[in-house]
Amino acid sequence: MKDLFGNALLDYQNGNYTEDIITSTSISDNDILPLPYLFRDYKDMPKLEQRALKLCKGSVLDVGCGTGSHSLQLQKKGFKVKAIDISKGAIKVAKQRGVQTTEVKALLDETETFDTILLLMNGTGIFQELSQVSKYLSHLKSLLKPSGQILIDSSDIKYMYEDEGGGFWMDTNASYYGELDYYLSYKGEKETPIKWLYLDFKTLKLACETVGLKCELVLEGEHYDYLALLIPAEARIS
Numbered sequence: 001m002k003d004l005f006g007n008a009l010l011d012y013q014n015g016n017y018t019e020d021i022i023t024s025t026s027i028s029d030n031d032i033l034p035l036p037y038l039f040r041d042y043k044d045m046p047k048l049e050q051r052a053l054k055l056c057k058g059s060v061l062d063v064g065c066g067t068g069s070h071s072l073q074l075q076k077k078g079f080k081v082k083a084i085d086i087s088k089g090a091i092k093v094a095k096q097r098g099v100q101t102t103e104v105k106a107l108l109d110e111t112e113t114f115d116t117i118l119l120l121m122n123g124t125g126i127f128q129e130l131s132q133v134s135k136y137l138s139h140l141k142s143l144l145k146p147s148g149q150i151l152i153d154s155s156d157i158k159y160m161y162e163d164e165g166g167g168f169w170m171d172t173n174a175s176y177y178g179e180l181d182y183y184l185s186y187k188g189e190k191e192t193p194i195k196w197l198y199l200d201f202k203t204l205k206l207a208c209e210t211v212g213l214k215c216e217l218v219l220e221g222e223h224y225d226y227l228a229l230l231i232p233a234e235a236r237i238s
């Protein structure tokens with residue numbers, strides 16, 4: 001990984017903002033990811049994210065924290081937060097912005113336990129592909145303190161396969177439709193492609209059941225997106 005994402009965040013943080021990140025996927029053309037969005041404050045966050053922050057309790061792990069926008073908001077409210085990300089640049093920026101506990105770390109390498117685990121801005125993306133969902137969910141469950149919870153958002157991207165006549169062009173022999181190849185470039189340089197998973201709520205809920213997690217739909221967004229709350233099956237949703 002060249003960490004172009006991290007480089008872009010560092011440029012913005014250091015006052016060298018000249019251009020945005022360009023992304024595309026195996027099923028969509030170039031799109032702009034505006035750098036200021038990755039530095040959003042509470043009022044500019046989607047409703048789903050605002051709700052997720054309101055539901056936080058106890059010690060919090062912010063997984064794939066990026067610039068630390070959610071962690072900073074939680075710290076302001078007095079929460080103890082640990083922010084992790086695989087991007088060195090992102091963690092540098094999160095630190096510079098004031099996130100007190102940060103680490104360059106992949107989710108599967110985390111071992112501490114928490115009352116709340118947050119995965120936001122398509123949190124299921126980190127699972128990469130459907131075949132890895134159970135492994136990631138089991139690991140997340142193992143990081144929960146008693147009465148702990150996981151808050152995760154994603155989207156049902158079936159709409160991206162819809163043609164103008166309302167039909168679908170999806171190849172039913174292909175793998176799960178939410179599994180995408182994700183391409184990113186910044187300042188003309190291309191990042192190594194990654195796999196990025198969008199998971200519809202029903203599939204997430206089924207996967208949760210196989211690993212002993214209860215999955216509740218908290219809120220639906222305006223564009224097929226949703227926020228889910230996951231707790232150990234033996235616990236009760238309060």
Ligand SMILES: C[S@@+](CC[C@H](N)C(=O)[O-])C[C@H]1O[C@@H](n2cnc3c(N)ncnc32)[C@H](O)[C@@H]1O
Nearest residue numbers: 064065066085086087090105106107120121126
């Ligand atoms: C879409 S960004 C979201 C950033 C931030 N949560 C936000 O809402 O602005 C996804 C982040 O997850 C990080 N990431 C990807 N895979 C990861 C993994 N296995 N463990 C930890 N972080 C990961 C990326 O480096 C990136 O910063």
